[in-house]
Amino acid sequence: MRICIWVFPVLIVCGLVCRINADQTARTERISGSAGDVLDDDPTGRLKVYVYELPSKYNKKLLQKDPRCLNHMFAAEIYMHRFLLSSPVRTLNPEEADWFYTPIYITCDLTPTGLPLPFKSPRMMRSAIQLISSKWPYWNRTEGADHFFVVPHDFGACFHYQEEKAIERGILPLLHRATLVQTFGQRNHVCLNEGSITIPPYAPPQKMQAHLIPQETPRSIFVYFRGLFYDVNNDPEGGYYARGARAAVWENFKDNALFDISTDHPTTYYEDMQRAIFCLCPLGWAPWSPRLVEAVVFGCIPIIIADDIVLPFADAIPWEEIGVFVAEEDVPNLDTILTSIPPEVILRKQRLLANPSMKSAMMFPQPTQPGDAFHQILNGLARKLPHKKNIYLKSGEKLLNWTAGPVGDLKPW
Amino acid sequence: MKLSALQQSYMNRRNNSFRGSAPLDSSSDGSIKSPSAIFWLILHGLCCLISLVLGYRFSRLVFFFLFSTSATNLYTSPFRSATDLSQTLNFHPNPVVNPELPFNRTAATTTTTAAATTSSSRVVVGRHGIRIRPWPHPNPDEVMKAHRIIERVQMEQRLQFGVKNPKTVIAVTPTYVRTFQTLHLTGVMHSLMLVPYDLVWIVVEAGGVTNETSSVLAKSGLRIIHVGFDKRMPNSWEGRHRLETKMRLHALRIVKEEKMDGIVMFADDSNMHSSELFDEIQNVKWVGAVSVGILAHSSGTDESSVSVIEKREEGENPSMPVQGPACNASNQLVGWHTFNSIPYAGKSATYIGDRAIVLPRKLEWAGFVLNSRLFWKDAEEKPELVKDLDSLDGVDEDIESPLSLLKDISVVEPLGSCGRQVLLWWLRVEARADSKFPSGWIVDPPLEITVPSKRTPWPDAPPELPSNEKVVVGVQEHTVKHSPKTRTPRSKRSSRSKRKHDTKIVDTQLPVRHSEQN
Numbered sequence: 001m002r003i004c005i006w007v008f009p010v011l012i013v014c015g016l017v018c019r020i021n022a023d024q025t026a027r028t029e030r031i032s033g034s035a036g037d038v039l040d041d042d043p044t045g046r047l048k049v050y051v052y053e054l055p056s057k058y059n060k061k062l063l064q065k066d067p068r069c070l071n072h073m074f075a076a077e078i079y080m081h082r083f084l085l086s087s088p089v090r091t092l093n094p095e096e097a098d099w100f101y102t103p104i105y106i107t108c109d110l111t112p113t114g115l116p117l118p119f120k121s122p123r124m125m126r127s128a129i130q131l132i133s134s135k136w137p138y139w140n141r142t143e144g145a146d147h148f149f150v151v152p153h154d155f156g157a158c159f160h161y162q163e164e165k166a167i168e169r170g171i172l173p174l175l176h177r178a179t180l181v182q183t184f185g186q187r188n189h190v191c192l193n194e195g196s197i198t199i200p201p202y203a204p205p206q207k208m209q210a211h212l213i214p215q216e217t218p219r220s221i222f223v224y225f226r227g228l229f230y231d232v233n234n235d236p237e238g239g240y241y242a243r244g245a246r247a248a249v250w251e252n253f254k255d256n257a258l259f260d261i262s263t264d265h266p267t268t269y270y271e272d273m274q275r276a277i278f279c280l281c282p283l284g285w286a287p288w289s290p291r292l293v294e295a296v297v298f299g300c301i302p303i304i305i306a307d308d309i310v311l312p313f314a315d316a317i318p319w320e321e322i323g324v325f326v327a328e329e330d331v332p333n334l335d336t337i338l339t340s341i342p343p344e345v346i347l348r349k350q351r352l353l354a355n356p357s358m359k360s361a362m363m364f365p366q367p368t369q370p371g372d373a374f375h376q377i378l379n380g381l382a383r384k385l386p387h388k389k390n391i392y393l394k395s396g397e398k399l400l401n402w403t404a405g406p407v408g409d410l411k412p413w
Numbered sequence: 414m415k416l417s418a419l420q421q422s423y424m425n426r427r428n429n430s431f432r433g434s435a436p437l438d439s440s441s442d443g444s445i446k447s448p449s450a451i452f453w454l455i456l457h458g459l460c461c462l463i464s465l466v467l468g469y470r471f472s473r474l475v476f477f478f479l480f481s482t483s484a485t486n487l488y489t490s491p492f493r494s495a496t497d498l499s500q501t502l503n504f505h506p507n508p509v510v511n512p513e514l515p516f517n518r519t520a521a522t523t524t525t526t527a528a529a530t531t532s533s534s535r536v537v538v539g540r541h542g543i544r545i546r547p548w549p550h551p552n553p554d555e556v557m558k559a560h561r562i563i564e565r566v567q568m569e570q571r572l573q574f575g576v577k578n579p580k581t582v583i584a585v586t587p588t589y590v591r592t593f594q595t596l597h598l599t600g601v602m603h604s605l606m607l608v609p610y611d612l613v614w615i616v617v618e619a620g621g622v623t624n625e626t627s628s629v630l631a632k633s634g635l636r637i638i639h640v641g642f643d644k645r646m647p648n649s650w651e652g653r654h655r656l657e658t659k660m661r662l663h664a665l666r667i668v669k670e671e672k673m674d675g676i677v678m679f680a681d682d683s684n685m686h687s688s689e690l691f692d693e694i695q696n697v698k699w700v701g702a703v704s705v706g707i708l709a710h711s712s713g714t715d716e717s718s719v720s721v722i723e724k725r726e727e728g729e730n731p732s733m734p735v736q737g738p739a740c741n742a743s744n745q746l747v748g749w750h751t752f753n754s755i756p757y758a759g760k761s762a763t764y765i766g767d768r769a770i771v772l773p774r775k776l777e778w779a780g781f782v783l784n785s786r787l788f789w790k791d792a793e794e795k796p797e798l799v800k801d802l803d804s805l806d807g808v809d810e811d812i813e814s815p816l817s818l819l820k821d822i823s824v825v826e827p828l829g830s831c832g833r834q835v836l837l838w839w840l841r842v843e844a845r846a847d848s849k850f851p852s853g854w855i856v857d858p859p860l861e862i863t864v865p866s867k868r869t870p871w872p873d874a875p876p877e878l879p880s881n882e883k884v885v886v887g888v889q890e891h892t893v894k895h896s897p898k899t900r901t902p903r904s905k906r907s908s909r910s911k912r913k914h915d916t917k918i919v920d921t922q923l924p925v926r927h928s929e930q931n
Contacts, residue, residue, distance in 0.1 A: 027573055163538045186536065216574035218567040222559050237540075244541040252549040258559050277566055307536045332546035339558040343565040350566070 185310025581675030704737030
């Protein structure tokens with residue numbers, strides 16, 4: 001009898017708790033990728049990073065010469081440096097460090113129109129590595145296997161903006177053993193090393209927050225895209241830019257009322273994305289773009305049209321469940337593909353996107369917040385620990401070829 | 414060597430346009446004035462000349478296939494055989510001789526990377542075809558599916574971010590049969606059909622329930638309570654306003670008797686409601702007030718309206734007068750904006766259908782929303798009504814607005830960001846009371862006389878009525894000779910008047926004229 005009396009209130013409490021949980025999960029869903037539920041991990045205490053002291057010609061002076069470097073989509077390297085300088089994972093004792101960071105702003109050489117030139121980057125990197133290998137013994141100990149570099153340029157450490165040239169150059173020979181933190185990711189591509197960490201491009205968080213509209217505004221645009229379909233300056237005949245995928249989107253869907261696509265630059269771009277259900281994120285000259293970040297922040301399901309692309313933090317975020325992947329050859333059937341997705345699947349993707357840890361993982365906020373992209377990078381580095389014993393070279397052993405590469409790279413910087 | 418020089422010149426072209434005044438690729442070799450480079454430059458010039466003559470770009474890539482050695486490695490696997498490609502590819506209508514081949518140069522040139530690509534990538538660099546499907550237009554089934562997806566997403570949004578536990582909307586509309594009734598009622602009906610919440614529509618009809626009104630209402634699919642009110646609608650605006658008030662009270666009585674739970678709003682049949690209104694009134698607790706835009710309109714006499722407008726512009730009035738709650742800076746209700754009818758004194762319409770401005774009351778019923786529980790017998794914490802609804806029966810007093818029903822006006826909640834948003838518009842447009850219109854707006858049987866219109870886009874001869882027999886014969890003979898231009902108007906007209914033999918003959922004698930004139 002007494003037990004019965006106790007069972008009843010316990011059941012009520014359980015019911016209430018379940019209802020509360022159900023309410024919460026109705027809006028968002030937990031995200032767990034192939035590495036598990038790691039988005040919320042705290043890297044503090046799991047790794048130690050030593051930041052090399054490079055002369056300011058590698059970082060501060062470049063920024064002083066051109067402060068635009070802080071706002072373009074390659075600015076992650078600068079903000080990563082600032083984050084690490086004041087982060088709890090930083091250690092001043094290199095003997096206990098797991099990872100070594102070289103603060104070099106490698107994409108901060110901009111044209112008047114604001115595009116980064118990669119021509120001096122190999123030389124700059126080479127000179128930096130020469131410096132650290134002569135001043136500190138840690139590079140030679142492993143030939144860079146426990147060092148990481150942030151190379152956010154178009155094709156990562158291949159240091160060129162054109163794909164054929166980049167493939168021809170390949171990853172800088174000196175960086176072959178290091179871990180590269182880059183925005184470019186494509187499977188079976190020369191410029192993506194095994195074990196690289198893919199990060200999202202930098203998108204200004206304050207600008208995005210400033211354009212938020214009320215969540216109850218109904219999403220009435222089916223598919224949204226603003227950008228180029230043909231790059232008439234560099235690819236007048238078409239077929240080269242975006243491997244013809246963007247042009248195919250235009251030709252097939254330009255008169256389809258469900259597709260709100262054009263080359264306009266509206267001032268309401270961010271607001272429009274929040275009123276759209278799907279946002280197209282096709283490849284351009286390189287497969288990645290800030291559109292993915294914007295789509296995730298604004299809750300618009302990204303439609304990724306880029307064969308074999310590797311998306312940011314691919315082991316922590318299950319992109320297959322969040323975005324829609326369309327092969328470039330299936331672009332003419334895009335409307336069939338999208339309308340045949342069951343509504344429950346679409347609602348689930350929206351719930352996953354609404355997860356705040358998803359949104360914060362894509363951004364580089366200042367000041368740093370828990371779960372943001374900086375922490376995801378550190379988590380990724382922490383997951384690669386402990387280092388394997390074979391990265392430590394025996395004395396006199398040399399694996400890297402310091403004279404490989406085009407002749408122009410060997411000139412001092 | 415050949416490859417790199419040609420590549421370089423191609424890339425340089427891209428460099429120059431892409432990067433502005435960018436320095437040339439410093440890592441590549443300097444300019445080579447070797448014979449092969451000069452040869453390629455000459456070839457380039459030759460190709461330009463050929464393009465100039467032919468009129469389209471003649472691609473030099475053709476020469477790769479003529480002169481290339483085994484150094485260049487053509488991957489055939491990504492080529493995926495011409496037959497496959499021809500099925501999926503539809504070439505961009507761009508006159509390019511360039512064969513649409515993905516050209517893979519990676520194998521030839523990547524020798525430096527230690528991390529060699531062991532698995533060949535199926536994504537290749539180079540020119541790709543632009544895939545266009547044979548019928549690149551929307552498929553109606555898919556469009557419908559997309560709209561259903563959009564509806565489902567919006568419903569989910571409403572569930573998550575919209576009003577929790579939405580209440581039923583009880584719309585009260587007084588109406589009566591007149592020329593413009595179908596026009597106004599259809600407008601209100603469509604607005605109510607779009608309301609995403611549960612809806613009950615109480616339609617009170619002056620003069621009793623009629624089939625006219627019922628047939629209009631039947632198309633809506635809404636839950637309707639259609640009641641009749643035994644008085645006939647008077648011809649004057651004063652009388653109409655008074656009767657409408659009584660009809661609304663009658664509807665409130667029904668709400669009380671049926672113990673309906675929801676929010677009562679007054680949807681007069683000639684008003685215009687925005688969708689946001691129905692979302693906003695969900696926020697009301699007991700009595701709410703919204704801002705109503707007054708479209709005081711006068712048909713005809715332009716001089717009087719112009720002078721009125723001038724007067725209005727002299728003062729501070731906005732271009733559209735707005736009735737509703739007035740708030741102070743801390744968003745508390747302090748007063749009311751009412752319609753200023755002084756400029757129109759003496760010029761307003763007295764009888765329905767007059768060609769003069771129709772003025773609203775000081776505060777229209779439409780600007781108020783009431784919680785239906787106000788009218789329930791058992792008072793559970795509600796603001797007190799001045800009089801019970803039952804005692805208002807037969808009283809000749811004019812109750813101007815729901816405010817007169819309340820004891821304490823300060824409980825009124827201003828809606829729509831404290832009256833700043835205009836959520837509905839008041840308008841009264843009526844035809845003359847004695848105007849005739851076909852009942853139910855159906856012309857049955859069809860009209861007996863068809864007179865051709867005076868101005869038609871096609872050349873028209875003035876109609877003449879010859880005797881019937883001659884014309885019938887004429888039609889058969891001249892059918893063949895008609896030009897296509899006159900054929901279409903004839904078919905349009907004859908299809909409309911197929912039923913009556915007389916009218917057909919009247920129409921077809923016109924083309925006969927045409928041929929004669931030709």
